[in-house]
Amino acid sequence: MEMTLNQLSDKYLNKEVSITLLLTDVKVKKARNGKEYADLFLQDQTQKSEARLWDYSVYSSILSQMEYPCILDCVIQVGEYKGQTQLTMKSFQSSKDQDITIDQLVQRSKWNAEKMRDWLDDYYEFIQAPHIKELVHKLVFSEQHYEKFCTHSAAKTVHHNYMHGILQHTLEVLKYVKIVAGTKRLTQRQTDRLLAMTFLHDWAKIREYEPVPLNDLTVEGKLLGHIFIGAYETKKAIESIEGFNQDDALIIINGILAHHGSLEWGSPVLPKTVEAQILHQADKLSGDVESILAFVESQGDEDGFTDRLWNMGTDYYKGGME
Ligand SMILES: [Fe+2]
Ligand SMILES: [Fe+2]
Incomplete structure (x- = not known):
């Protein structure tokens, strides 16, 4: 072997x-x-x-x-x-x-790459408002961006740092936010905005990082970061769509800017709508759980405690996982 x-x-x-x-x-x-x-x-x-x-x-x-x-x-x-x-x-x-x-x-997502593309289509179809659909289409599904979006990694370390990482992470967050939107009975318009900001929140990682396997931060990524680039490109795309509802525009951009949840985590503004707060919590859930799973897996298979996982501030217990 x-x-x-x-x-x-x-x-x-x-x-x-x-x-x-x-x-x-x-x-x-x-x-x-x-x-x-x-x-x-x-x-x-x-x-x-x-x-x-x-x-x-x-x-x-x-x-x-x-x-x-x-x-x-x-x-x-x-x-x-x-x-x-x-x-x-x-x-x-x-x-x-x-x-x-x-x-x-090259490390890649454990999820089936073809199925992930199908699921991405499914979530896109849940969006009803034509202008919001068009926005997501321009940035995610257009020929210019689609391949990159589907293959890029979402990070260099920490979580989803492998091929198809952005796609898998975006799908995870779409799953979580859709469940919350249904459970809390958000309106269709709120749900549309929530899905759109979720599709777009880490979109700019296709420009923040080099493709795998090098996966380094780009100069643009180092100087501007994915939060700014994502909000900026979203605003530009919105301006190219005639008659885009102004409230929807501001709410979606706030969701992108605020998805890290606090100023010390790199967001320039706080989540100011329920949609933005749901996105932030779902994003954190996806990232935290993935980083714990990957860390535990990397620590060998003896029972007991792992080393301290820096981004979570604690060690994890590995006993009895079978
Ligand atoms: Fe992010
Ligand atoms: Fe994210």
Whole structure:
């Protein structure tokens, strides 16, 4: 069986294993004695990991000629530091296996990609008001954006940081908000606005991040962020639709601007409608649960507590999950 990154746990402690990985970035650092070493950013279809390359000087000229992402046949030593698995790159070369493609070494959503596209259509059909439908169509379903929206990742770390991440996350949030809209008997108009702001709230992540597998923040993403870009592009699209209802416009844009829920989480305004508050809560639910699940999975399969998950401020108990 081919070795994968998620298998490199205590079981292989102090052993050297051969494994094929995607290299996405290299950070060169200096040790106290002045010697250069490097941290290699690696991934396969199971997870992302870093490995330290102590012999950087031996490989520096090879690495400087490589274009990322590239596929490497690696020999990695599994070590441990303060209870965490640590990987050391012992040697590597460009992969000789012609059959392996970059696509095969990219993490992707566990949901079926074709079905997700169908579900996205279903939620679009729930919207009734033609002007709101047109807005969502322009940004999500138009030829210019649709492929990106359906394949991009929603983050570099934390949650939904894999291929089809935006699509899966948007669908999750659409599911949650639709249930709340029905349970609380929102009007059709409120529901239309809620669905539209949900479709569009993280839309701008297609511009905030490079496509997978590199997945770095773009210059535009670093300087402007997805909240501003999303609100700005939504406003532009609204202005191109004749006679768009002004109240609907402001409410949808407030929903996008406010979806992080508070100023300290990067929203410039607070949720000012019930729709915007539902979106914020549903967005948080989707992100938090996903980050806990991914973190617990990455922490090995012994019972007991995980390390502390920084974005949730606590550790999690792994007992009896079967
Ligand atoms: Fe967001
Ligand atoms: Fe989101």
